[in-house]
Amino acid sequence: MAACLIVAAATVASLVIGRYSINWTEVFQDSMSAKVFFSLRLPRTCMALAAGFGLAVTGSVYQAVFQNPLAAPDIIGVSSGATAGAAAAILFLGGGVAATALCAFAGGLAAVLAALTLAAVSRRSGIATIVLSGIVINALAQAILMLLKLTADPEKQLASIEFWTMGSFSDVTMDKFSGVILWALLGIVGIFLLHRQILLLSLEEEDARMLGVPVKWMRRLVLLLATLITGAIVSVTGLISFIGLLAPHIARLLTKSSRFSTTVLSGLVGSGLMLIADCLARSIASSEVPVSIITSLLGAPFLFFLLCRKGESND
Amino acid sequence: MTDLLFAEHLCAGYGGPEILHDVSFRIDHGELCALLGANGSGKSTLIRAVCGLLPFRGKCFLEGKELSQLSQRARAQKISYLSQRSSLSIPLSVMDVVLMGYNPVLGIFQTPGKAKRHRAMEELRRVGMEHLAERDILSLSEGQRQLVMLARTFVRGAPLLVLDEPDSALDFQNRHKVMELLQAQAHEEGRGVLLCSHDANFAMQYADRLLLMKDGKLCSDISMQACGCEELQQALSKLYGPITLAEHRGNYFMMKG
Numbered sequence: 001m002a003a004c005l006i007v008a009a010a011t012v013a014s015l016v017i018g019r020y021s022i023n024w025t026e027v028f029q030d031s032m033s034a035k036v037f038f039s040l041r042l043p044r045t046c047m048a049l050a051a052g053f054g055l056a057v058t059g060s061v062y063q064a065v066f067q068n069p070l071a072a073p074d075i076i077g078v079s080s081g082a083t084a085g086a087a088a089a090i091l092f093l094g095g096g097v098a099a100t101a102l103c104a105f106a107g108g109l110a111a112v113l114a115a116l117t118l119a120a121v122s123r124r125s126g127i128a129t130i131v132l133s134g135i136v137i138n139a140l141a142q143a144i145l146m147l148l149k150l151t152a153d154p155e156k157q158l159a160s161i162e163f164w165t166m167g168s169f170s171d172v173t174m175d176k177f178s179g180v181i182l183w184a185l186l187g188i189v190g191i192f193l194l195h196r197q198i199l200l201l202s203l204e205e206e207d208a209r210m211l212g213v214p215v216k217w218m219r220r221l222v223l224l225l226a227t228l229i230t231g232a233i234v235s236v237t238g239l240i241s242f243i244g245l246l247a248p249h250i251a252r253l254l255t256k257s258s259r260f261s262t263t264v265l266s267g268l269v270g271s272g273l274m275l276i277a278d279c280l281a282r283s284i285a286s287s288e289v290p291v292s293i294i295t296s297l298l299g300a301p302f303l304f305f306l307l308c309r310k311g312e313s314n315d
Numbered sequence: 316m317t318d319l320l321f322a323e324h325l326c327a328g329y330g331g332p333e334i335l336h337d338v339s340f341r342i343d344h345g346e347l348c349a350l351l352g353a354n355g356s357g358k359s360t361l362i363r364a365v366c367g368l369l370p371f372r373g374k375c376f377l378e379g380k381e382l383s384q385l386s387q388r389a390r391a392q393k394i395s396y397l398s399q400r401s402s403l404s405i406p407l408s409v410m411d412v413v414l415m416g417y418n419p420v421l422g423i424f425q426t427p428g429k430a431k432r433h434r435a436m437e438e439l440r441r442v443g444m445e446h447l448a449e450r451d452i453l454s455l456s457e458g459q460r461q462l463v464m465l466a467r468t469f470v471r472g473a474p475l476l477v478l479d480e481p482d483s484a485l486d487f488q489n490r491h492k493v494m495e496l497l498q499a500q501a502h503e504e505g506r507g508v509l510l511c512s513h514d515a516n517f518a519m520q521y522a523d524r525l526l527l528m529k530d531g532k533l534c535s536d537i538s539m540q541a542c543g544c545e546e547l548q549q550a551l552s553k554l555y556g557p558i559t560l561a562e563h564r565g566n567y568f569m570m571k572g
Contacts, residue, residue, distance in 0.1 A: 063405070064405055067404040067405075068404075069404075069405075193424050194423070194424070196418070196421075196426060197423060199405075199407065199411070199415070200415060200418060202403070202404055202405050203402045203403065203404075203415075204398070204402030206363070206368050206396075206398060206402075207396075207398055207402050209368065209387055209391070210366060210368070210390075210391055210394065210395075210396035210398075211391060211415055211416070211418045211419060212387065212388045212391035212392065212418050212419030212420075213387075213418065214387060214388070252405075252406050256406055256451045256454075257406055257407060257408050257411070257451065258405045258406055258407050258411075259407075259408070259411065
């Protein structure tokens, strides 16, 4: 309930805060305020809300499936694949917004499919094989990215690639939002439906198998659904750090559990954090600051706090 | 009546040299069998093979059906398995952990209903952990976790229980309690129990049969009701070297030397 209120308050703040002050009495008339509200603030707020929710939910999925509290989409190459895709679009397709989003989405999905295929081909089961395959694909995508950066025009294209990796909501439009929200929703609904199976995947493989979980294909399905969400979000926003790591930990700290309600709470915490980070990003300096800078500034101390807390509980 | 579990000429390993050599045995409904042997004798390998977690040569039948023909889900419905250590890595309530035991009989999207929750609480009560039902499992001691895992193993009522050292972290009282519960599962509920243990004294006190393993082979299959002190001492000394058996109130106790 408190989380819903915080998210609602952050949503209102996100709709209000901005360089152009909106005259609320003119929002539903044909006015400048209406244009700013419907074409800038509303899509931006909706995207931040959805991005925070989606990244937080996928964060909790990655942490459970990889049995690692620090697991993030990078672990199986989503982020580096998406970045390589976006860079390719900036270089070869003119860097149009739609082309960049599409290529980033395809890049992220292709990287995860490649990592999962590699893991399947290796004929070794276990989560470590997927992690190792992810490292291979990550390295490959990074190499491609470096190659693309090397050939990029340093003033325009290279700057665009770097800006993309820092994440921003400044280019979000209602068209882009509606283009990706269905994919993200599809992934979120799938994850919610499979919530119980995801918890079982957090056990050792032998235990999960003896509890009737078809571990191999369930793991692949869940990771693909999580990739669908992450890929859809970052294709529009660029890379956003720490939300997927932070929000599930906060939710678990509050509930001391990993129930379905904890996953929903984690999504709400993610939305709240993302909205606050985006409000800060567009209001703390004269020009807009990339949102990943803010989320990293919020995330790093929290990670340190978790580290100290773990240390205390181990003493 | 068909054997609950019938293994014939089982051989298994982990990809390298075979660890289990030509092991044959059977377990009936209502029977508590303790698997004894030194470290590295192949007990856990045998348990894994029987659960279908390791590829094996030979034949293994579960209620008359060949194990290799059963799907993982079908196997999980018939065998309730408890590994040596709880493999929990994320915070979960004790109740949620016990409810995980129902997964083999639930649809992928299905969640356990009221009756199943009630039964889960009954099982927690049976192991003396009902007062911790809402606690985070990660905040419990290893021994308490073992009791919760035991409740998870019992909850579904699978015909065969396979347990790999379920009492390794328990205190004296709780070890007796766990063995009594396992005995009740076999004798009162008619389930078959295959228990891997390092404590021959507990095994002799509670088990109906002892399966003794040495160097990957089954060296003795002893019925506790039918065998005498001398036969038992001879069989156990094959595993543990020179030992003496003492009898007290109908129970045997093993001492070194």
